[in-house]
Amino acid sequence: MANNNNNSKSSFIxxxxxxxxxxxxxxxxxxxxxxxxxxxxxxxxxAVFGDMEMTYTLHFNTKHTYASIEKNEDSNKNVADGPTVERECPQCNNNKMSYATLQLRSADEGQTVFFTCTKCKYVSVYSNYY
Incomplete structure (x- = not known):
């Protein structure tokens, strides 16, 4: 049994x-x-925590985790960083972009969409302000 600050006993174990x-x-x-x-x-x-222990394990990424993607000039494949949509890149006119969404404003407003070109990696932002 654990005692509180008033030294009274608990109701149950x-x-x-x-x-x-x-x-x-x-x-x-x-x-x-x-x-x-x-x-x-x-x-x-x-004392209410007894002999409980808390441990943390931190897993660090290797240096290759964030390494840039090597561009292979001979390949026609474009690497996507997420789901893709048919959307024209304003920089290189590629018609395929990946996207990610984030809720940057209050919950009753739309999400901000980040589009990334699968070819040149140009990032454009779409935010719906009404």
Missing amino acids: TAPGFCPDCGSILPLLGERGGVKCYTCKREWDA
Whole structure:
């Protein structure tokens, strides 16, 4: 059993990281050492996490991940960076472009579309402002 800051006992036994009073998952341990349950609002000390450990593994990309695509002059194939559409490139007049969308403005407004030419890699932006 874990005790809260008032030294009262919990209602039932739960796994570490869960509120011993209501059973809800607890937020991460704060800098000051205690946590407050989102549901029942009781405060608990660090002992409520028991001997839990958190580990992170960072996977770094190799230098080849972001290397530019070598252009093969002898090949007619154009490499696409995503789904493609028939859209004329304003720079080289190629008729095939890949696209990606991002929500850059508020949720009730349209997405911004980034078109990339499959031949020359020119990027054009389409944004629907109404």
